[in-house]
Amino acid sequence: MITNAILILLLPLFAFVVQIFIGKRLPRQGDWLPTGAIICSFLLALPIFFDALSNYEAGHVVVQQSWEWLRFGNLEITFGIYVDNLTSIMLIVVTLISSLVHIYSIGYMQGDERYSRYFAYLCLFSFAMLGLVLVDNFFGIYCFWELVGLGSYLLIGFWFEKKSASDASKKAFITNRVGDVGMFAGIMIIFSTLGVFGFTDVFTKIADGGLSGTMLTVTGILIFFGAIGKSAQFPLHVWLPDAMEGPTPVSALIHAATMVAAGVYMVGRTFVIYTEDALLFIAIIGTITAFMAATIAIVQKDIKRVLAYSTISQLGYMMVGLGTGGYTAGLFHLTTHAFFKALLFLGSGSVIHAVHSQDMDDMGGLRKKMPITFWTFLIGTLALSGVPPFSGFWSKDAILASALEFGMNHSAYMWIFVAMLLSAGITAFYMFRLIFMTFTGQAKDQKKFDHAHESPFTMTLPLVVLAVLSVGTIWWGWIEHLLAKPELATYATVAVGAVEHSAEHGNAHLAHTIALFSSIAVAGSGILLAAVVYHWKKISAEAWGSKLKPVYNLLWNKYYFDEMYEATVIRATLWKSRIFAAFDVKIIDGFVNGIATVTSKFASLQGAIDRVGVDGMVNGVARVVGVFSNRLRTIQTGKIQTYILMALFAVLILFVLQQF
Amino acid sequence: MLAVGLNHYLILSAILFCLGLFSVVTKKNAVTVLMGVELILNAANINFIAFAKYVDNDLDGQMIALFVIVTAAAAAAVALAIVLNIYQRLKSINLDEADSLAG
Amino acid sequence: MILPILNSEITFLQFLPFDLPEPLISIIFLLIGASIIAVVASVLALVGVYLERKISAHMQDRLGPMEVGPHGIAQTFADAIKLLIKEDIVPQDADKLLHFIAPVMVFAATLAAFAVLPFSKTLVVSDLNIGLLYIIAISSFVVIGAILAGWASNNKWSLLGGMRSAAQIVSFEIPASLAVLSVIMIVGSMNLGDIVEYQKGGFFNWIIFKYFPFNFIAFIIYFIASLAEVNRAPFDLPEAESELIAGFHTEYSGMKWAMFFLAEYANMFLVGVVASTLFLGGWSSPFGDFLNSGPFPVFWIFIKSFSLIFVQIWIRWTLPRVRVDQLMYVSWKVLTPFAFVAILGVGIWMVL
């Protein structure tokens, strides 16, 4: 098994390295190499998945292997691979979607001048994602976290000649970094107090009480900050809509399935360290994000932006799932959402590919033109809005159930359940709005309509595969067992007081049934409202829009978040930099120039002294020596006798002195 | 005159030494200078042998005198060779003229 | 060791009226001894001259001096008297003092050498412990005298002659000394008396026959070297009439010239005696103790030395004169090496 894990990890890296260097010269610009690599990784991931599936008791570890990576004196950082149930699922998700995206982008990116480099970046990103999933310690996860950020930066800014694309990639990278700082702080706290990085070591240490109380909560929240940044949660979600500048398969891969899911995976992986308060915090953030993103999605005109906001809200859902204790629900939603969101993105990709524009106003009536895309797109929408037989319903329902249960237990937080229910309805509404505006109805732009054609086979095949996976029934049965909720106690080598949460177990069943029926109701009303407004045009969208003008503007401008950031963070930094600049110019330069003038004056003075004084002295001495030496020279007559005489004279004096 | 004691010989050798020294210092002719040197060496020999006889009363002094004579012979030989060479070059062995090393 | 003859005279002084202070007595004895030796030396020199002229004449089938006395015996005395009367010319702006000192030094040195020669067991003026070395040392005075004579007479030919004779004597002194060395090695002492004592036992005990080949070579080398030292025979280059007129004593005339001439023959005799004492057993008789007592030792020493002189004269009038470079060749490249060989031979023979 271990070899499989290593191969899964290294194949994409190998492909990336080969592709980046000699991709251009390979036949077909080497697109087959990364795709082949990622498909192999997927095939290798299957046995690990089946092994995990066959014995899925909680805590079963398929592979646990670590090597010594860095050593600073007595500090030793190990790097290893840790595969358990959660990782096996994630492996399947990542490798499958990544290979589908690879196949899809062969068609989509046809003719692009940097075709081979695109595949190289894709491969790099998949390697990073796989690494993030497989790694067994905090330090490793942080490294791959950054690598994933780099991957997304490269891919978002792939068409870097477009200013908006490069700005978007920079924005994405910086906001991710902000989140990463929090995460890094959290990891450092863990390391400084516990001294180890490995997950299992950290968990055992925390279980033994190495880190506890408010400190643990703070660490948990700090690490969650990383997830906020990466999974585009409430304060740091602004980069995701702009990230749509990148090619659609990229958005599909990164902003639907993998990277954004990384945050949720990380929370899932480190779930045991979150205390009650930390989980509560996560839930709140999740609900705010979900509700806000959903409302904004309603007014969006750009098809990819709508999907982006829907992703943000769904992520909020997952966070709420995890936050309210529904560990299995949250992660289940993560996997299902990965598939149907990838489907939706790829679908929109083929639509854009066909219509060559992202604005929904240009589309309409594409149903007849692109039947496969339409049907697969429809399945994805149904799954997303939570219609019963589809996967989305089961996972969303599970989250709503856990949210309700949490609300029952802590009555103060009932509003979380209400908000989630509301946003579920809104999700259904804007998804079907999208469907009706693009596929059904009349073609708004005739020229584009004629031009539209079904996408080639390489693009439609992934759509079909994803559509199959979005059907809920295949998930039923085994998924709960795999994603069993890990208990901190299991790690505790020292028995810690019984975990208090067992009491609330009672009303779980009740919450489940209520959530079931309320979610179906809400989904249905949403779909109905969308149909009424967009399909049968009974209520005119524009009328409501003008009536609720202030609300519309608020939503349209995305709650003015960008402007707010602009106003606060950016302007503040600019203002600070201006002050510093001014300070620097006036004072430091002033000071330096001052010193310069002073020294120049002093130097000229000193030069004068030197010329007059020192040279004077030196020449003087030279002259004196010259005079003396001339006089001495006369003694040197060259006659030997004089020398002997002088010597004798000296001897005489010596004798005389010696006598007396 | 008192009986001939050690001092007589020492005084005699001192006088000889000074005469030799004088000749070395004042004489212009190189050969005379060499003669002066020989005189000085003889004076030294007298002292050696006088002390050998009067103080040590053994033959060491005489042995040293013997070796001094031998060395003096060798020295005189080489010195004179040099003087002759000077003569060949400067056509005169007047030490005044051989002052090319003057400062 | 005072001369035995002198001892006999002591009685003669006994009855002198006043008591002489002790030192004066010894001085008087020395005076008498010295005068006797001086007279003997000069007489021998004259005899030498006479012999030379008679023998050389007979060799050349002529009679030689006959008029003056029976067979010209008185001839040399006549010459001596003539020289007394002859004018003593000193060339103009010659160095008068040096002109006078040169002959004095030459003759004095030769005479001083006679003091050491042992004519019989007791008949020796001063039985020096380092007699042999003294003889060699004194002979260097002669060289100095020759140079000064050459220099004083302000005549470039005589100067050249003086320098050349000095060079000759000097270069032949080395082989002579080396030859003498082997004798000293055998006897173990430099005292001539001891040397003769060592050779006492008859003809075969003479050093010339000891360690056979080497000492004979040494004798030959010494004889040749002494010939050159005396400026005689084949090596009489400086006086060679054909080249340098009369050598360093060209400018001399009268008594000074006589002194040189006398010194030369005295030297010849000196060499004869020394050669015979060293190699031919000095005053010991060739037949063991037979004729060894009484006046015989003196007789033997004279016989031997006169025979050597005869050989010298014989060589002089037979061999042609040697060229200068040949002269040097003989001394440095023939005699000196052979002398070393002789010493080595004797040394090894004695050590083994």
Place this chain on the structure above:
Amino acid sequence: MNITLFDTIFYLLAFLTLGSAAIMVFSKNVIYSAVGLLFTFFGVAGIYVLLAADFVAVVQVLVYVGGILILLLFGVMLSNKITNIEITTETLHFLPASLVVIGIFVVLYRVFITTDWNPVGSYNFDPTTHEIGTLLMTDYLIPFEIASILLLGALIGAAYIARKD
């Protein structure tokens, strides 16, 4: 020979040596100084005899008179254009030199007079050659061999320097 004769001879020889040394130093003519040197060497040899060093005396005569003086005379002959017999040698800064020399003499005199040499003062005169021989071969072997090397060096050096070319 009694002591008084001994002293007379000493004074005689001393007078001879110093007189001839004076001649050598103060004579104008180089040849005269050479002759002066000759008699000085002879006088010194005599003094050696008085000091019971008979072998050294004869060696002195042999080496100095028979070797070095001849060399010097040859040197004089070869190095002077004997234009005129009189080879005058003026002297150089006569006065200062004489002062220094006299000064040194006075100092030496003081040293010799004041220090007490505790002389043994024995008058045995026995021949020294044999003893010198043994000493030479035993105690003074090294200097003996080194002397030979010194002589070799001197010979080769002087010959090389004096060679005509």
Place this chain on the structure above:
Amino acid sequence: MLSNFGSILFFLIFGAVFVCVNILLSRLLQTRNPYPVKLSVYECGELPEGNSWIQFNIRFYVIALIFLIFEVEIVFLFPWAVVFKDLGMFAFVEMLIFVGILLVGLAYVWAKGDLEWDKPEQVPSPELYRTDNVNSAVKITESVAS
């Protein structure tokens, strides 16, 4: 030992006195009428031309030098010879070394040709002197002249 030297000293003095007496005696007896020609330097009868300046070649000095060095060697040899009988092999070997080193010097001087005296010009070989025919004589003079 002192008396021996005393006698030698005396002999030297006596020799000098003897010579002086003779010379003075002859001075008294000799006739004396010096005139310039007689006093002039004797030049085999010819008039002495040029001053007596002669430039010696260095040969004399080298000979005296070599003599001096060997003289000193002999001075060392004498005591050795006197003592040779008693010392035996050891002394002999030492002396061999001493003499050997100086022989090296002799060899050097010999090899360098300092011992040769300047040979006079090579006279044309005797057979050239056969004067049986006139032209050969002429030939000889030309060869000599060349």
